[in-house]
Amino acid sequence: MCSDENKFCISFGYQGPRVWRKRGEAHDPHFLRSSVKFPQSVMVWGAMSSAGVGPLCFLRSKVNTAKYQAVLEHFMLPAADQLYGDEDFIFQQDLAPAHSAKASSTWFKDHGIPVLNWPADSPDLNPIKNLWDIGKRKMQYARPNNAEELKVTIRATWALITPEQCHRLIDSMPRRIAAIIQAKGAPTKY
Template sequence: MSSARVGPLCFIKSRVNTAIYQEILEHFMLPSADKIYGDADFIFQQDLAPAYTTKSTKTWLSDHGIIVLDWPANLPDLNPIENLWGIAKRKMRDMRLNNAAELKAAIEASRSSITPQQCHRLIASMPHHIEAVIDAKEAQTKY
């Protein structure tokens, strides 16, 4: 996601290791970023999952000119994508799904209904969320 809109979903059937993560970046993140930003610079945010922080992934990101937001190891998860997933889950709350195909379709429909305005508000709210964490001295907050 970006402040402009959501990007494509990538459904995977295995654990994400370094190689799989780099494939996701190559085939989903880069094309989405190209559509949204063109030649303009952007800052990429990711959490500190092991596959995301390997030397190989850092090199891949650097080789592709991707600037990554520094993210402290012990900071509560303030990634706006988590709030976006919360919106999507609430939209699916009362659905009765019978199989993986229905689940994928429901996730896609829910994600597709998220507006650019919602994405912008999620990104714009981050300074307030970070301020709340600082005020709480990195203790848990409502975010």
């Protein structure tokens, strides 16, 4: 099971059509568009496996070890039940401080969940990074007006992700590893 957090903003980078103006029209209100320096955003934790996606957790603040363990308890464990049933699995997470804290390691040991050893700064290896990008591309024309509408849009988009999409991403792991080895650790197409 692969997991990660990701930030979603109300503005997904679409800036609308470009406007060409004639000299002297630069400050004409007809040609101006307001912008937001710091758009509303939400931070989301999610998990996936080759069987599909688990439930999302919207994070309200920076994640410390205690909050991360609450996410694991209330979202990761139900996701594991949903995706694996009684089958064994290995959990994947990056090396964020809350993830790699001794208390988090103890939580995994206490719950009998093996954690995949993970190299630092390795987004090319994590298929959920691609899944977040797929979701953001599907949402690029959505126009939520506030954080609550953004959450609704994220949930709806996440629900449309198929197990087949997840399976293809998990199946890409051998190719990802080979590409990173060939690139000697440099960025890859993944």
